[in-house]
Amino acid sequence: MDMKRVVVGLSGGVDSSVAAYLLKEQGYEVIGLFMKNWHDDSVTISDECPWLEDSNDAMIVANKLGIPFQTVDLSEEYKERIVDYMFREYERGRTPNPDVLCNREIKFDVFLKIALDLGANFVATGHYCRKDTVTKDDKTIHRLLAGKDPNKDQSYFLCQLSQEQLAKTLFPVGELLKPEVRQIAKEQGLVTADKRDSQGLCFIGKVRLPDFLQQQLKPKEGVIVEVPENSPVFNGQSATDENKLLTESKKFVYTPQDGKVVGKHQGAHFFTKGQRKGLAVGGTKDPLFIIETDVDNNIIYTGQGKNHPGLYRKGLFVKQDEIHWVREDLKLNEGETMEVQARIRYRQPLDQATLHQTDNGLYVLFANPQSAITEGQFVAWYNDEELLGSGVIS
Structure with missing residues (x-):
């Protein structure tokens, strides 16, 4: 491999630290970038300043691995694309999922563009999911697959990614189990080895949601x-x-x-x-x-x-303009149906469902009634371990 350049989103956690280490071992030229996201002290639960601590840990890891490191401030884009969107959705009585949006709008859009400007071939994150590439009708197709660790699979959070975004993305820890990731971090003496996984919203840490809203x-x-x-x-x-x-x-x-x-x-x-x-x-x-x-x-x-x-309800509806196919080649035409497995929230076990494409949108009918189907959240559908598409519940 001719030293392909990868920008890793170093978050100051163990997963992205190990992702950076693995890529370096595989011979990539690795650059570590920490994203400073929108932060508001008035709504966080504790006095600690999570982003300062996290950026510091990310810098220590980059130092240890001997890779260049810098911080990029994405507060403005965050506020515009995630925070304002959240306020709008709650106002309408819907419940948005900031983590899914954060991946679509920030990590794999704004951040990806910064990485490409730095001459990178790929971006990489510490997500527990996998990607592979197949050829169909002479076309290259990227498949988004569940992570090997069933307890940590994060494919759901990436359900809005496109073929263009997947083409430029690497998920180095997707083949590993969490304990294996921690073990690698320990062996390499990384400061994040025993650090607890971050909690709360993807951009403001632990907050009291009502205070925030x-x-x-x-x-x-x-x-x-x-x-x-x-x-x-x-x-x-x-x-x-x-x-x-x-x-x-x-x-x-x-x-x-x-x-x-x-x-x-x-x-x-x-x-x-x-x-x-x-x-x-x-x-x-x-x-x-x-x-x-x-x-x-x-x-x-x-x-x-x-x-x-x-x-409880058995079905839900996704408006036409809110349907998203990761696998565009499998997109349904009006009147077509597809048997899938689906989930309406992260970590929910997949359940059998049927997609029905109509002229005004997509109906998802589950084999079993689902609890608390919530407008504004995402439904994601799979074929075994491959995530095919998703949509905003209407």
């Missing part, structure tokens, strides 16, 4: 309504074939008359479906779960217990 979204008192599990709302209409997709994917619609007021809250836009904590309502036999938030009328609907029928 309250900077732009004002508190507004509303009521919490508890809907009993035997409510007529859940009887629904029987689904004929034509409206089966519609019926199975439709949200339950509640009115205050469907239950009783059991408490107050400070703004429906601070809460999300499936949430249990933060309601401050006591005295129920089973814990209350949020089954719906109505931001227009500022009402939170809840149900008792994690098996409440209001939490």
